[in-house]
Amino acid sequence: MKFLKLVDDKLEEFLMVLLLVIMALLMIVQVVCRYCFHQSLTWSEELVRFLFIWAGFISLSYCVKKKISIKITQFEALLPEKTADYIDIVRNALLLCFCVYMVPFSLRYLQQCMHNGSTSPAMGIPMTLVQAAPLVGFILVSVRLFQCILEAIHNLREGGRMF
Numbered sequence: 001m002k003f004l005k006l007v008d009d010k011l012e013e014f015l016m017v018l019l020l021v022i023m024a025l026l027m028i029v030q031v032v033c034r035y036c037f038h039q040s041l042t043w044s045e046e047l048v049r050f051l052f053i054w055a056g057f058i059s060l061s062y063c064v065k066k067k068i069s070i071k072i073t074q075f076e077a078l079l080p081e082k083t084a085d086y087i088d089i090v091r092n093a094l095l096l097c098f099c100v101y102m103v104p105f106s107l108r109y110l111q112q113c114m115h116n117g118s119t120s121p122a123m124g125i126p127m128t129l130v131q132a133a134p135l136v137g138f139i140l141v142s143v144r145l146f147q148c149i150l151e152a153i154h155n156l157r158e159g160g161r162m163f
Helices: 002-036 044-065 073-078 081-116 128-158
Strands: none
Touching (some): 002 044, 044 128, 081 128
16 A cells, blocks of 8 residues: 555656656767767657657646646635635546546557557657557546545535645
């Protein structure tokens, strides 16, 4: 159970930090190779681009988990607490519907990529590794939104504010 709690608490943070560190190191190596050795790594920019795509989809889940989003806080502050809580539940439910709606499309997109068997130009890795990012991202966001809705309902029953 401790492991599952750790995964629930830190999965996105760990993956984002790992991806960002790898991207930074690869770009530093690329710059050093280009300016010190006058040689360019043909694959590093492509890998950094792919890692950036994965980091972007994972960050969506992180933002949902931390309740970081673009919202109109002034409007929300004018509402009674319970009304604002209900609006949060509705907003999260709508986002959940969108993410669940996108999962089959992401899956179909991934299956088409698998069927085509395309590979990346510089590294020759299967593009399915990159094209899996939207599917994983929408699934992770759906899980986090579901958790937020359950937490909000629990807090409304307890009578407290969600955040």
